[in-house]
């Protein structure tokens with residue numbers, strides 16, 4: 001198979017982990033006889049420094065022309081600590097999602113058995129957890145009108161959803177539930193928000209078309225609690241942009257670490273594959289970031305954008321073997337991990353490639 005893959009490392013640990021994610025794609029192409037052609041592009045703080053724009057037109061054009069995109073993360077402390085900055089790395093990320101029509105963000109929360117001890121949640125609560133989040137990605141309070149009024153003394157962000165936007169993400173979640181355990185939990189705040197009442201109305205109206213799926217509706221506050229009280233009760237979860245952002249960072253603790261969670265953003269055109277974590281200023285440059293979220297994102301890319309299931313599964317098997325052999329990055333190590341099994345980012349990549 002011949003494909004064009006765009007590598008967009010972004011900022012901070014995005015650059016460190018994406019290098020490992022790409023090396024896995026290179027190895028897969030070699031092993032399975034594919035021809036992957038790579039290009040790279042700037043985004044985020046790196047792009048602002050070079051061009052003044054967090055998503056330069058050149059990057060967007062390369063994105064549209066590629067068959068799939070492996071993305072790292074964007075962000076820089078300079079902007080996090082300056083609420084008045086007008087140009088920000090995250091604007092590039094949001095613009096990419098909107099421009100490419102990436103309305104569905106799939107975030108699988110898969111716990112590798114070997115990491116049962118890595119979480120702060122008790123192993124007997126966690127064992128067997130396997131959740132697939134569908135986070136709506138191009139609507140909600142992220143994309144509505146925002147601004148200041150009242151002489152700059154009042155700020156507002158408008159949350160908005162159309163029936164069409166809710167229906168298309170809900171259908172994707174219903175279909176996915178069919179291929180899994182047949183359960184769908186729709187998470188909203190319909191007791192307070194009008195957007196959530198529309199959301200619930202749309203999901204309720206679709207349910208009769210999927211009589212084989214057991215549907216439940218939960219309020220987001222209660223869902224946040226249930227996620228760590230009893231994660232096994234969830235199969236597929238569908239929710240709005242902001243709720244999905246928050247709940248999946250929480251759910252990363254089910255998988256042991258932010259460094260373990262991959263995601264796929266899909267919709268109208270080229271798919272984007274990225275860890276759910278950010279640029280992690282606190283560990284940038286230390287070489288200790290866990291690259292497995294990027295590696296697992298590369299596995300999602302092969303499966304979802306190219307239909308290469310065997311190749312994708314072989315990456316997941318290599319991750320499993322790496323963990324079975326006792327290797328850990330710092331974020332997933334615990335008091336029982338011997339010092340010589342704690343790897344830095346690069347060494348984790350090397351050991352992983354050996355197992356591919």
Ligand code: NAD
Nearest residue numbers: 073074075076258259277278279280281282283289290331
């Ligand atoms: P973060 O996800 O970058 O980090 C949260 C915590 O998790 C940190 O303690 C970090 O060290 C740890 N962590 C994250 N990924 C890890 C990995 N691979 N290995 C080991 N530990 C890991 O979130 P934050 O600190 O709130 O945000 C930092 C910056 O990233 C901000 O500028 C934010 O806007 C940006 N951000 C970008 C994205 C994205 O590009 N998709 C996502 C989230 C945050």
Ligand code: IPM
Nearest residue numbers: 074075090093094245276278
């Ligand atoms: C994510 C991030 C982004 C989001 C930010 C950086 C805009 O947290 O990809 O989860 O909120 O969607």
Ligand code: MN
Nearest residue numbers: 245246249276
């Ligand atoms: Mn997030």
